[in-house]
Amino acid sequence: MNRQPDWSLWRSFAAVIANGSLSAAARALKLSQPTLGRHIEALEAGLGLPLFERTLTGLKPTAAALQLYGPVAEAEANLATATMLAEGAQAEPGGTVRITASAMISNYVLPDLLLGIRERHPRIAIEVVPSDSAENLLLREADIAIRMFRPTQLELVTRRLGDIALVPAAHERYLERRGTPASVDALWSHDLIGFDRSDAILLHARNLGITLSRDNFVLRSDDQPHLWELIKAGLGIGFAQENLARRTPGIVALPIDLAIPPLEIWLTTHRDLFTSHRIRAIYDALAEGLLTYINA
Template identity: 45%
Template sequence: MVERLDWSHYRSLLAVLRSGSLSAAARDLGLTQPTLGRHIDALESTVGTPLFLRSQHGLLPTPAAIQMRPHAEAMEASAAALRRAASSAPDAVSGTVRISASEVIGIEVLPGIIASLQEEHPDLIIELSATDETEDLLLQRADIAVRMVAPQQEALVSRRVGSIPIGAYARRDYLERHGTPEALGDLERHRLIGFDRELAFVRAFIRRSPLLGQMHFAVRADSTLAQIAMIRAGGGIGFCQCPLADPDPALMRVLAGELSTGLETFVVMHEALRNAPRCRTVFDALFEGLRRHAGAGRAERPEPTASDVLSAG
């Protein structure tokens, strides 16, 4: 039985784990329910124990299925990486490249960079994963990532983009109604847009200005995009990347001397991809585009691109 198992069986396992039912999993995969059921039966015969238990809420995974999940997900990531690698001729800037970036970077910054890149290289296909979760490059869940922390693994290569400045902003009409704060203590009289969880730059703000840790937030959101939307809607004072907020005439920066920090930004990829033309070209384009976004290109001496020797770790 072990010899007859293949990737499709583990793909079926993942689909049932994610959907909670055989019928929904079969629809997701474009299979018939009996075919998907046979895949699960084959896996259960191999491990010698049930993988799912029926309940009023659907199929519940057993401990065996839960233990198998990360291995099946690793197979899924490897299969996707293999398809991307096979999508390109060895010496051509073509095929598929998967990019992982935070919500804000992925939605507010990268589309313009990607559009220009594809104008120059029309045979490139980009998969953009905009998520605040860190996707593992070592497990090939993405080819290239934009990270706000320097990678430590030796198998990864990276380039430091620079520091993207962050400040506090509000809509001008909000400030006209409520007044412009002149000192940190004035924030107590304002509606503050805050974070549902403390990110690295939030902790940096609090270390510099402990008073912020005691502030009452009128709105909390775990999505940075939601916070920016609240600022743009005139909901109060919140934090935003300066290159996104400064061009907007409706927004005004407040307390620039007290409320300012930066997001150290890196473009990262697995060293095994450094000589793949499709990945090297996308890496270089992201690096240059993000440097322009951060304003780092004007302030710092330009660094080599991925076409030159990349730094490891």
């Protein structure tokens, strides 16, 4: 009787289908492409079944592969749940907690919060994943997530901490050089800092009856920490979290109402992890620190 394929082969198979290509799956699993390719070949040999067609554009799953993917993905989710249940039953206060948050929160808010958290819980190691994408808590890509939107999965424990206002902001050096705009109309004649490919600012301006284009922004990037550093350097007026602007030396939050929707802040974890002592300890400490930041 043939030995059943190792779970690692099934995991690689599921990753290729879920991510759409061998290279994307390799990045997701932190494996090399040759290793992932060998996993697929070994799985096909073990099953005696072709799972992918080799084309010039990459691997294309066969009908059999698509049929197998459902049970494999379900098994992967069940294994993740089993791991979470086991961790939730642990009483040991040590271990590691993996936190994901937006790039701005990770770089400019979390460091101060983690200073106090590490002093209170020195035996708990912290891993931080700065990401503006929605890391999957259900598959253990993170233990705790700080979200700017309300999570909807029933398996998650969520807590809405509050809102953070977004305001136009600039450094004192820029305002001394170019003057301080006193109205919405005056704002558009300044050196504006904004997104490159994202049209979020342009769409919001259009909703206010203001016509803007990329040309209105003399400095553009889709990397938000980089945009913040450009503002801090005095290169122009950008948009920032009001709390962050007010606590950053030299930065002025301009009193111009652009009716920008505030950022909602949600703290989230998986319900099966919420009973873990270390997860709960860090979750509660993050909630305390973020509430202080939001209400400052």
